[in-house]
Amino acid sequence: MAISPEQRKHAVVLAGSILAVVGLCWLMKVWFSLPVTTLTAGERGITTNLPAEQVSAAKPQFFTLADGASFDGQGKVVIGEEQIEFIRVSGEKVDDKLDVAKGQPLTKGRLVARNPNTFKVVNRGSNDTPIAAHSIGAEVTPHATLFFPENNASFGAPVDELFYLILWITGIAFILTEAFLLFCLICFWDRPGRVAFYTTGHHKFEVGATLLVVVILVMIALVQSEMWAQMKEILPQSYAGKEDFETQEKNERAVHVQVIGMRFKWYFRNPGLDGRFGTGDDITTPTLTVPVGRDILFHIRSQDVIHSLFLPNFRVKQDAVPGMAIPGWFRAMNTGNFQIMCAELCGEGHTTMGTTLYITSQDEYRAWVREKSAEWRDINLGGDPADPDYDPEDAEARVDWWSDQGKFWNWWDNNPVRVGYAEDYVK
Numbered sequence: 001m002a003i004s005p006e007q008r009k010h011a012v013v014l015a016g017s018i019l020a021v022v023g024l025c026w027l028m029k030v031w032f033s034l035p036v037t038t039l040t041a042g043e044r045g046i047t048t049n050l051p052a053e054q055v056s057a058a059k060p061q062f063f064t065l066a067d068g069a070s071f072d073g074q075g076k077v078v079i080g081e082e083q084i085e086f087i088r089v090s091g092e093k094v095d096d097k098l099d100v101a102k103g104q105p106l107t108k109g110r111l112v113a114r115n116p117n118t119f120k121v122v123n124r125g126s127n128d129t130p131i132a133a134h135s136i137g138a139e140v141t142p143h144a145t146l147f148f149p150e151n152n153a154s155f156g157a158p159v160d161e162l163f164y165l166i167l168w169i170t171g172i173a174f175i176l177t178e179a180f181l182l183f184c185l186i187c188f189w190d191r192p193g194r195v196a197f198y199t200t201g202h203h204k205f206e207v208g209a210t211l212l213v214v215v216i217l218v219m220i221a222l223v224q225s226e227m228w229a230q231m232k233e234i235l236p237q238s239y240a241g242k243e244d245f246e247t248q249e250k251n252e253r254a255v256h257v258q259v260i261g262m263r264f265k266w267y268f269r270n271p272g273l274d275g276r277f278g279t280g281d282d283i284t285t286p287t288l289t290v291p292v293g294r295d296i297l298f299h300i301r302s303q304d305v306i307h308s309l310f311l312p313n314f315r316v317k318q319d320a321v322p323g324m325a326i327p328g329w330f331r332a333m334n335t336g337n338f339q340i341m342c343a344e345l346c347g348e349g350h351t352t353m354g355t356t357l358y359i360t361s362q363d364e365y366r367a368w369v370r371e372k373s374a375e376w377r378d379i380n381l382g383g384d385p386a387d388p389d390y391d392p393e394d395a396e397a398r399v400d401w402w403s404d405q406g407k408f409w410n411w412w413d414n415n416p417v418r419v420g421y422a423e424d425y426v427k
């Protein structure tokens with residue numbers, strides 16, 4: 001079969017179009033995989049790579065950073081009276097166009113430094129000074145692979161496989177259709193003497209293409225059904241209110257936490273040493289601390305609008321819907337510090353809803369609960385006046401802080417929802 005010069009030209013243009021689209025995809029890939037470290041400032045403070053032990057040693061916050069937090073660009077953060085010193089371990093200069101680098105107060109806004117800027121806290125003043133637990137968060141590493149942050153969930157691998165399967169199918173379809181579009185644009189544009197070709201389409205081709213799409217969608221639905229059941233329907237059992245903490249630990253029960261989404265914060269509650277939610281020894285935190293290698297059961301409620309708890313490293317994204325207590329679970333494979341975000345546009349502060357998930361060893365977790373639960377019992381009571389360290393002002397601040405925080409949990413406890421989408425909801 002002889003190939004006319006016209007056909008050869010068309011073949012070259014088609015090949016060129018495919019290459020052009022593949023090239024654009026590659027550029028997008030490079031662009032989106034640029035790692036970025038985000039230091040979050042404002043009410044919720046600054047995210048650094050403070051080691052987890054130091055963070056969990058920090059007492060719960062009872063002042064916000066909005067008053068007086070500043071970053072002088074030399075690596076110092078001032079919170080009230082307290083100075084926290086940072087050193088930049090590596091990386092280029094932080095963008096000095098940002099207010100924060102000029103030493104202006106960090107009230108709102110973000111300092112974004114490109115990797116490999118790593119900050120290390122070298123001095124955080126007195127260890128006894130209560131610091132916003134998530135103001136000074138730990139390192140939140142992007143852990144980026146091509147498209148995903150590193151998977152750390154026991155059920156994560158098939159989720160990623162499904163994503164890549166869909167990406168391959170849609171990617172190939174995208175490249176072929178875009179290349180064909182480019183090809184048509186170039187080869188069939190207006191030329192002297194050329195007459196437009198009138199077509200009403202190709203019926204068999206259309207039926208075939210539609211059937212192909214149906215087959216692909218049904219296949220994806222079948223492939224993912226088991227995974228969906230495992231992630232969303234088969235939940236670990238809760239022993240909150242049935243066994244105390246030590247018994248639950250001995251029996252390796254699922255760790256049950258409650259989550260409140262509100263504009264614009266997440267709050268997490270651990271039932272504490274009595275293993276029962278809604279009592280004085282509950283641990284309330286703006287960050288989430290849970291152990292590695294155990295089932296983590298959570299219930300999410302929203303106090304206002306729809307939020308979505310997003311744990312990118314755990315392939316968990318669960319809406320918080322007003323009027324519902326929605327359960328979910330995951331099991332971490334490795335310890336580390338990970339990002340928590342809100343994945344539902346919930347208002348002007350939506351992007352500031354980020355916080356940190358600490359996955360600790362089981363022993364560290366037990367020590368953390370024992371210590372924090374006792375501390376929280378103290379906070380609820382304003383401390384023990386017999387304690388040599390007892391400071392009335394501190395006690396007042398604690399109680400104030402608690403009454404501020406406690407109202408969210410009072411709201412939770414006093415407005416039980418009867419309908420989650422699972423039957424096992426326990427208060």
Ligand SMILES: [Cu+2]
Pocket residue numbers: 261262264306307308342343344345346350353
């Ligand atoms: Cu939100």
